[in-house]
Amino acid sequence: MNWLNDNVNALSLLGAAAILILSAFVIGKYLKQMKTDKGSGELAKENWDGIGEYKNALPIGWALSFVGTIVWAAWYFLAGYPLGSYSQLGEYNQEVKSFNTKFESKFANPDKATLMSMGEGVFLVQCAPCHGVTGDGMKAKAANLGKWGNEEAIVASIVNGAKGSDYPLGEMPAGLLDVDSAKAVAAYVMQEVSVVKKSKNPALVESGKALWATCAACHGEDGKGMAGSAPDLSVYGDAKFVVNVLGTGKKGFIGNMPKFNDGRLTNVQKAAVGAYVSSLAK
Numbered sequence: 498m499n500w501l502n503d504n505v506n507a508l509s510l511l512g513a514a515a516i517l518i519l520s521a522f523v524i525g526k527y528l529k530q531m532k533t534d535k536g537s538g539e540l541a542k543e544n545w546d547g548i549g550e551y552k553n554a555l556p557i558g559w560a561l562s563f564v565g566t567i568v569w570a571a572w573y574f575l576a577g578y579p580l581g582s583y584s585q586l587g588e589y590n591q592e593v594k595s596f597n598t599k600f601e602s603k604f605a606n607p608d609k610a611t612l613m614s615m616g617e618g619v620f621l622v623q624c625a626p627c628h629g630v631t632g633d634g635m636k637a638k639a640a641n642l643g644k645w646g647n648e649e650a651i652v653a654s655i656v657n658g659a660k661g662s663d664y665p666l667g668e669m670p671a672g673l674l675d676v677d678s679a680k681a682v683a684a685y686v687m688q689e690v691s692v693v694k695k696s697k698n699p700a701l702v703e704s705g706k707a708l709w710a711t712c713a714a715c716h717g718e719d720g721k722g723m724a725g726s727a728p729d730l731s732v733y734g735d736a737k738f739v740v741n742v743l744g745t746g747k748k749g750f751i752g753n754m755p756k757f758n759d760g761r762l763t764n765v766q767k768a769a770v771g772a773y774v775s776s777l778a779k
């Protein structure tokens with residue numbers, strides 16, 4: 498009987514036995530008393546089917562414990578657990594908060610290698626279940642991140658349209674431009690609008706600029722998305738664009754990507770996974 502070696506267990510067992518014995522004794526005593534006792538004193542006026550009630554004073558012990566429980570309940574609710582002082586959940590949240598603060602300050606200015614390895618770690622835990630360990634989207638279950646966030650992907654978005662992130666402007670319709678015009682405007686976006694400042698087709702930038710008005714209608718003249726009405730293309734191709742996707746979530750063809758703004762990732766982790774994901778698309 499190993500568990501009897503534990504003091505607390507042994508004490509609990511002893512207590513339980515004592516309660517059982519006392520209860521048996523008290524129940525026995527009252528059962529006996531009910532058979533022999535005769536009531537006395539003044540009867541109250543009311544009776545129910547001939548059963549009346551004596552006008553006896555409340556037992557003082559009972560009255561005190563009754564008032565005591567009310568006082569205790571008020572104390573417990575106002576100053577004790579529910580509204581004040583200690584809770585395990587509160588303690589847990591407090592600890593998470595303080596560790597996150599420590600984490601954020603430790604990695605306030607991470608170097609590139611740190612950012613990438615942290616980003617890969619976050620990706621494998623939070624994103625790989627849908628996007629696959631290599632980010633290939635697991636046969637179109639989620640976006641193929643190797644083909645996303647680059648110049649070709651802009652062309653694909655223009656030709657196929659884009660939807661699912663619930664921007665105030667709604668959807669971007671498919672077929673806004675033909676493929677050649679889309680390539681030109683994609684070159685312009687990469688070289689002039691986005692912070693990437695580099696296009697794979699620099700020769701197309703000029704003709705792309707002439708077509709930008711089609712896009713500016715929704716994304717704004719500066720491409721910044723008109724205060725959140727459409728995606729901010731000035732960070733397209735950059736980690737920030739991925740972080741913005743984490744804020745909006747996305748409805749896909751098969752499933753939904755949740756919003757990651759519920760505190761499960763710190764800002765440093767978001768920036769890290771953003772940097773990692775934008776490095777997947779070349």
Ligand code: HEC
Binds near residue numbers: 628642661752
């Ligand atoms: C529950 C599944 C799921 C998880 C988890 C998930 N995603 Fe997604 N993600 C999707 C789906 C579905 C799409 C939309 C694909 C489509 O358009 O068909 C998507 C799209 C994307 C896109 C492209 C957005 C666009 O505008 O086209 C990016 C970038 C992305 N996810 C990054 C991430 C990152 C980073 C994580 C981890 C922090 C992550 N996702 C976690 C399912 C998921």
Ligand code: HEC
Binds near residue numbers: 670727
């Ligand atoms: C009718 C308004 C509208 C027009 C016009 C428009 N867009 Fe969009 N665009 C949107 C919206 C809304 C989204 C976000 C869709 C979503 O993911 O929910 C978007 C998304 C995008 C994306 C991101 C796709 C992704 O993978 O997340 C790119 C890139 C883009 N637009 C480029 C362009 C370019 C270039 C043009 C000009 C040819 C253009 N857009 C014209 C409204 C528009």
